[in-house]
Amino acid sequence: xxxxxxxxxxxxxxxxxxxxxxxxxxxxxxxxxxxxxxxxxxxxxxxxxxxxxxxxxxxxxxxxxxxxxxxxxxxxxxxxxxxxxxxxxxxxxxxxxxxxxxxxxxxxxxxxxxxxxxxxxxxxxxxxxxxxxxxxxxxxxxxxxxx
Numbered sequence: 725x726x727x728x729x730x731x732x733x734x735x736x737x738x739x740x741x742x743x744x745x746x747x748x749x750x751x752x753x754x755x756x757x758x759x760x761x762x763x764x765x766x767x768x769x770x771x772x773x774x775x776x777x778x779x780x781x782x783x784x785x786x787x788x789x790x791x792x793x794x795x796x797x798x799x800x801x802x803x804x805x806x807x808x809x810x811x812x813x814x815x816x817x818x819x820x821x822x823x824x825x826x827x828x829x830x831x832x833x834x835x836x837x838x839x840x841x842x843x844x845x846x847x848x849x850x851x852x853x854x855x856x857x858x859x860x861x862x863x864x865x866x867x868x869x870x871x
Contacts (some may be wrong), residue, residue, distance in 0.1 A: 729869065729870075730812070730813070730869070730870035731812075731813045731867035731868060731869050731870060732810045732811060732812045732813060732822075732867065732868055732870060733768065733772055733810070733811050733865060733866075733867060733868065734768070734808065734809065734810045734811075734868065735764065735767050735768035735771050735772075735808075735809050736806055736807065736808050736809070737763060737764060737767045737806070737807050737809075738804055738805070738806050738807075738828065739760060739763060739804065739805050739806075739807060740804055741799055741800070741801055741802060741803045741804065741805065742801075743801055745759075745801075746800070746801045750800050750801045751798045751799060751800055751801075752798070752799040752800075752834075754793070754795060757793050757795070757825060757835050757837065758791060758793070760805065760807050760823075760825055760835075761791075761807070761809070761821070761823050761837055761839060763807060764807040764808070764809030764821070764823055765809060765821055765839070767809065768809045768811055768821075772811075772865060773861070774811075774861055779857075779858075780846075782855065782857040782858075783845060783846055784843050784844070784845065784846075784851070784855050784857075784858075785843075785844050785845075785846065785848075786819055786841040786842065786843060786844075787841060787842060787844065788839050788840070788841055789818075789840050789841065789842045790838075790839065790840040791837065791838070791839045791840075792837055792838045792839075793835055793836075793837040794835060794836045794837065795834070795835050796832070796833050796834060796835055796836065797827060797830070797832040797833060797834040797835075798827070798834065799825075799827045799834045800829075803827055803828070803829040803830075804827075804828040804829060805825050805826060805827055805828060805834060806825070806826045806828055807823060807824075807825050808823065808824040808825075808826070809821055809822075809823055810822045810823075813862065813867060816854075817842070817843050817851055817852055817853050817854045817855075818840050818841060818842055818843070819840070819841040819843075820838065820839075820840050820841075821838065821839045821841075822836075822837070822838050823835070823836065823837040823838070823839075824836050825837075843855055843858070
């Protein structure tokens with residue numbers, strides 16, 4: 725049996741918390757963390773040449789099929805957060821991202837999360853094998869080995 729060696733790529737962005745992202749208590753509304761995760765995925769994809777348009781131009785869509793968020797601290801209006809996004813390599817036909825949202829004003833981790841995306845064709849058929857373009861992209865990517 726061939727064992728898959730864990731590896732990942734990573735990206736970091738900084739987001740200024742806007743008034744429209746907070747609730748009546750002036751803290752970030754919990755649903756906005758999914759938007760922060762999306763911002764992280766988009767930035768990572770742009771950095772590593774795997775943006776959504778490239779995926780779609782290969783006849784593939786990648787809907788979210790699972791998301792998890794663990795809320796660990798508060799972020800208030802006017803604060804800044806750093807979103808650390810990791811794409812974790814998987815031998816399965818899915819894309820796995822892990823996230824950490826750090827409040828830069830307090831240094832506290834505000835949230836951790838994970839999303840899983842499936843590969844589907846433009847006519848909405850689920851793929852059970854990795855698309856050829858993605859397999860090629862994986863071989864051309866400089867991965868970081870997990871310790």
